[in-house]
Amino acid sequence: DTAVSQTPKYLVTQMGNDKSIKCEQNLGHDTMYWYKQDSKKFLKIMFSYNNKELIINETVPNRFSPKSPDKAHLNLHINSLELGDSAVYFCASSQLARGQKNTGELFFGEGSRLTVL
C-alpha cells in the first residue's frame, strides 16, 4: 500500500482554469503538508494541517485553497491558474513532534506535476 498518495500525477491545463490535487495518507499521521518544488528544485512549504486545522499558511496567493476533510486527506484547489503555477506539488505527512519523542520526519507522496500553458 502506498503510504502517501497523490492524484493526479500529471496535470496539463490552460491559464485561467481551476484544478484540484488530492492527497491521502494511510500512515495514521496527524499532520499533512503541501510543498511546491519549482524548476530549480527548490522546495517551499505552502500549507500544513494538523488534525484538520490549518497551522501553517505561508505567503501563497489566495487562489490556492487547501481543504482537509479529515486528518488522512488534504486537497489543494487552485483557481485561475497562471503560468508561474507550473511546478511539482508534493503532499507530505508526519506525526507532529511538539516536544515528544516523534522525530517529525516527513513522508512524501510521488508529486503532482502541474503544467500551465
Added chain:
Amino acid sequence: ELKVEQNPLFLSMQEGKNYTIYCNYSTTSDRLYWYRQDPGKSLESLFVLLSNGAVKQEGRLMASLDTKARLSTLHITAAVHDLSATYFCAVDRIFGNEKLTFGTGTRLTIIP
C-alpha cells in the same frame, strides 16, 4: 526567518572517491533531516539527526550534526553510480511554528 544553505549545489565525482556535502542553517534548530530525490521521483528520508554530535550511517552515506556550528555534513564514501541523485537537508524546530525548511539541494552525479 530560518535559512538553510547547502554547498556545493552541483557535484560531479568519479566512482570510488569520497566527498562531503555541507548544510548550514541560520538559527537554532532542534532537528535536521537528510532526504534523497531521484529525477522525477519523490523525496526519500535518509537520516534524522536529533541532537548535537549525532552521527548516523547507512551504507556509503554518513550524516553528522553540530548544533553549535549550525552545520550538518553528509559524507559519501567510495561513491558508486547508484548514489547519483539530489540530496536535500531540512531543518525545523520542535516548539513554535513547526515546519521543515529545506536547503537548496545538491545535485550529485557519479561518473563511472
